[in-house]
Amino acid sequence: MGVLRHIVFVFLLSAPLLNAQNTKVLQQIESVKSSIYKIPSRDSVAIAETHYKIGELYRKSLFSDSALVYFQKAEKVFRAYNLTYNVAITMYGIAVCQTYHKDYTGSESTSIEVLTLLNTLNETNNVKQYKAYTYNNLGVVFDELDQFDQAIKYYQTSLNLKKELNGDYQRSIGLTLNNMLKVYRRAGKFNMAIKTYNEIYNDKNLIRKYPDVYGLALGNYAKTLHLSKKYEELPGLYLKALRIFDSINSPYNSIIIQQHLAEFYNDINKKDSARYYAYQAKDLSELYNNDDLLKSLFIIANIEEGETANKYLNAYIKLSDSLHKIERFNRDKLARIRFETDEIEKENAQKEKEVKLLFIISIIVITISILLYLFLTMREKNKILQFKQSQQESNEEIYNLMLSQNESIEEARAQEKTRISQELHDGVLGRLFGTRLSLDSLNMNTSTEAVKAREQYINELKDIEHDIRKVSHELNTDFVSGSGFIDIIKTLVETQTLSYNLQYMFNPDDSINWDIISNKTKIHIYRIIQEALHNIHKHANASFVKISFKLKKDVICIAITDNGFGFDVSKTKSGIGLKNINSRVKEINGQLKITSQKKEGTTLLLEAPMT
Structure with a gap:
């Protein structure tokens, strides 16, 4: 029961084990996430590119659920801005996540969409690279579906593209060759499998630089010899592959080798060795992968006998049922994530429309208010201006009336002065002049008193005449001119x-x-x-x-x-x-x-x- 509880606990874990490498990657992810807050909110493309980077880090760490969420966030923005290349590489990430969750139909559909998008672009090195990766993913999908001929076709297309790429793609080429080796082996085409292995084996630079790729190929080659019952180099090749993985500290890759060893020793009836490697594979599988654990339980059930065999067979059946449920759940979850993401995007789009509409309405209201204010202000200013003009006209009219009135007064004054002047000159002055002449005629009287009297009167009349002339002259002068x-x-x-x-x-x-x-x-x-x-x-x-x-x-x-x-x-x-x-x-x-x-x-x- 303790073993079964441990098995159930392991297969219910949907996320990979947090080893040191994954911990480092998660730290990188947190660092990239924090950088999003430094990007201006209006720069949607830069934020989407950061989401894509986070999705890639999650995908390479096998955290496919989280990867898918970020991929889909990035995809929506890239589509909105018609960034075809960015959409394609993001969709490739989604396809790989679907393959990991055994959503092979979904992965195939997504991969075909990726290729369709890439075919619309100029065939640059990057475009050819992602075409090669996508064909490789399609090979994995059809390999898992046991459609070996189709898988080989896609692997070969991927291999041809990778060989045309500029740059160091030696490891990627080696992995695709190993995938082809595995398909040939599973399809029973042992000669093609051996030929493919020799292509890897003859690339000494690949073996030296990437021993993990060589170790995987060596395991598949040994399994091919095992299935074709050519035991001369066995179990030596299996053990050599184990040593390679031990030397590079890659215990996960050694699981499949130990499973192959267990099956080999069981076939040649060496039960103890078979049990040893079967249990080794099981123990390692519990730390890493439920699929490997399932296969390890099945191998143990075939090796053991009696109750022990039944126990592990039952554990295998329960784990298999649980994995099927998990696979269905994951497929549904992937679909649900896509659906929820679409719904969120729709809601965001609707909110964005509402915000834009509100913004437009606000602008219109503000514009109308400003125009109304300007209209009222201008109307008020016009009224003030009209009032000032009217006041100015009134003032000028008043002044002109005053001037006109003053001119009338002055004219009346002038007429009156002229009349008085004429009266003085023609009336009084004439009479006085006559009197002076009369008195002057009396001057013939020679008496002293008469002469003196007449002279006195004459002088006085002269003074009167002089004064009257002076008054007449002053009255006849326009002395108010200009005033x-x-x-x-x-x-x-x-x-x-x-x-x-x-x-x-x-x-x-x-x-x-x-x-x-x-x-x-x-x-x-x-x-x-x-x-x-x-x-x-x-x-x-x-x-x-x-x-x-x-x-x-x-x-x-x-x-x-x-x-x-x-x-x-x-x-x-x-x-x-x-x-x-x-x-x-x-x-x-x-x-x-x-x-x-x-x-x-x-x-x-x-x-x-x-x-």
Whole structure:
């Protein structure tokens, strides 16, 4: 029962034994896995290439389940990017995993797909290499299916391709020759088997560099001699093969040699030697491979007799049934892995579509929002611009009306002055001139008093005449020419200060030529003075204001000073009035400076360029 429990425990293990070599490979795998996190997530191809490397490491360590998972991850990405060569070599890895799990039908189908993909590519050295590997795998598949002629055909194709490759493929060629030797031996074509062995044996460089390949070939050759009942070199060849594997520390390869030795000694009726090698093979098989263990149990059952034979025969049957179940489970698992991988890929593809759709919708919403914001902003700016234009037009219209009104006033003044001048000249002056002539005619009186009186009156009339002429001349002169804007400002100051109960002083500068200054600048100056007077009335509680104009280097300097409360300029927030003033100053490219002290009043200094 202890032996059976040990056997059951061994055959239930689906993964290979973790020997030192596999441990090293697993460390390499972990190192490669960690490198994935260094690859940018958007570089899908680089991640797929890393998955392929991990799958290869698992496959070569006989961890085919894990290998298949990574191969399929890589395959999906390679297909998505139409990387035919990468798809082909990844599918080759999958085919080998299927062969390991005895899914021969699946492996054949996958291998044919690999060859179909490779045939679409230019026949480079790498393409020919994987064609050779794939044909070799097909040979293994048909060998296991006992279709020996087909297996030999594929092995021969693989061998021919390998011999055409550039590079060192000597070991690979030797392994394919050994596979052919084994098929010829199993098919009963002993002469072809011996001929194939001689091809290996004559390659001394192969034997020297790769003794493991020679050991496998030697075992198959010895088995061929055994089956053809040529015992002259036996068991010497078997023992030589064992020594080779012992020398290179390859106990796994020695299992098949010990099984062959057990069968040979049993055939020549040397039971003790047969038992020795049969049990040696069984013990090693328990550490490595369930198939080898199954065969070892069968050999022991044939060698032993009675209850012992029955015990091992029963163990063989149970293990065989269990292996069949495991094989079915593995085949189903491979299919399930492929199905689940496909499902995961479909889910990922669906999620990717959803993410893309969400991204597109987000972009559309953001774009629409930006466009809507820009539209509303532009509309608002247009409204502001239209309002400013309308305000500008209104200001100009007001100014033009004011100018027109002022012109009417000035015209009326001129007419009135002309009328008065004419009245003085034609009426009063004429009469006075007549009186002077009359008095002058009286000058004929020679009396001293009369002469003196007349002379006094005449001189007085001359003075009156002179004064009247002077008044007439002044009234007839257009003394307000060019001073229309200043009159408008003066009228504004008079009106506003009267309304606000303010005393004022107004000092214009006659050197400023207002005719060359734009209406826009005049309007803004008018509005700034108007707003300043309003602020003085509203906030300063002043009783006096002084407004003066100066021209300095083509810059009009306007100072508005009050005797009000004053304020702290650095702490006081700008109100609507001051904002309006600043806005107008900016419109005429001017500068504004405000100085103020509490209880000492405020001065607003505006500098406006003439052009």
